[in-house]
Amino acid sequence: DAGVIQSPRHEVTEMGQEVTLRCKPISGHNSLFWYRQTMMRGLELLIYFNNNVPIDDSGMPEDRFSAKMPNASFSTLKIQPSEPRDSAVYFCASSPGTVEVPYFGPGTRLTVT
Amino acid sequence: GENVEQHPSTLSVQEGDSAVIKCTYSDSASNYFPWYKQELGKRPQLIIDIRSNVGEKKDQRIAVTLNKTAKHFSLHITETQPEDSAVYFCAAIRKDKIIFGKGTRLHILP
Numbered sequence: 197d198a199g200v201i202q203s204p205r206h207e208v209t210e211m212g213q214e215v216t217l218r219c220k221p222i223s224g225h226n227s228l229f230w231y232r233q234t235m236m237r238g239l240e241l242l243i244y245f246n247n248n249v250p251i252d253d254s255g256m257p258e259d260r261f262s263a264k265m266p267n268a269s270f271s272t273l274k275i276q277p278s279e280p281r282d283s284a285v286y287f288c289a290s291s292p293g294t295v296e297v298p299y300f301g302p303g304t305r306l307t308v309t
Numbered sequence: 310g311e312n313v314e315q316h317p318s319t320l321s322v323q324e325g326d327s328a329v330i331k332c333t334y335s336d337s338a339s340n341y342f343p344w345y346k347q348e349l350g351k352r353p354q355l356i357i358d359i360r361s362n363v364g365e366k367k368d369q370r371i372a373v374t375l376n377k378t379a380k381h382f383s384l385h386i387t388e389t390q391p392e393d394s395a396v397y398f399c400a401a402i403r404k405d406k407i408i409f410g411k412g413t414r415l416h417i418l419p
Contacts, residue, residue: 229407238411239353239398251405287352295404297343300352 200301202288208307214276217304220269221290229289229298230263230273239287245271246294278308311336313401315410323418328389330413332399333381339401339408342375342382347396347412356397357384389417 201220209215221228230242243253245265256263260279265271275282285305289298312335322328332342340361345353359366359373359382366373370389375382386393394417399410 239409241407241409294406295341295402297341297355297358297402298407300345300354302352 200288200290200299202286202301202304204304205302206305206307208309209278210309211279212277213308214274215278215282215306215308217273217286217288217306219271219273219288219301221271221288222299223269225290225292225299226268227291227294227296227298228265228271229291230271231287231289231300233285233287233303234283242273244294251294275306278306280308282306283308311339311401311406311408313399313408313410315399315413317413318411319414319416321416321418322389324389324391326389328386328393328415330384330397330399330415331381332383332401332410333379334401334408335380336401336403336406336408337380338403341402342373343400343402344371344373344384345398345400347398349395353398386415391417391419393417 203218227246229244232240242255243263248265263273285303287303288301291298315332343358346356347353357368357371357373359375370387372385396412396414398412401408
């Protein structure tokens with residue numbers, strides 16, 4: 197099993213640009229999570245999906261952030277427009293169910309200048 | 310709201326000594342407690358977990374203990390080695406939510 201796959205691994209963009217992060221969960225996993233990690237705030241849950249349906253998006257910072265899961269094998273996290281304070285590592289994780297341990301992808305390091 | 314507190318935030322131990330990291334949780338409905346290790350520049354990876362019907366679990370040099378009455382659980386690493394240097398996260402899971410602690414940066418001193 198390839199594990200959770202994320203792309204790109206690194207993204208550098210200018211303030212105001214749109215950023216799209218992509219995730220392919222582990223096959224057969226029903227839950228998908230998007231986390232943001234910074235030194236200041238640690239690991240923050242942004243949103244999670246169960247069976248492709250968003251269950252809890254209370255961690256999404258503001259309207260500039262949106263996430264979709266059009267099918268069981270693909271999810272995107274979009275930031276539009278991006279700001280320097282969005283600079284962080286964004287992890288996607290998946291689990292067999294919401295009460296199971298999430299397995300993390302390698303992360304996308306986002307730098308907004 | 311629900312919360313997981315993790316202590317200490319930084320821990321330095323001499324190689325060969327033991328390290329203990331503690332977490333407390335607030336939601337009594339939490340019933341599953343994983344621990345993750347995150348090496349520099351890498352993803353958090355599960356190293357051990359414990360369910361609420363068990364008081365202790367051991368895997369080689371790492372062990373986790375759980376006290377449900379007091380709502381705290383701990384990670385114990387014995388005979389520490391340089392490769393144990395990392396950030397460790399605890400988490401508490403209930404049926405619809407997982408909450409992470411803020412992490413402990415563990416330094417193993419030569």
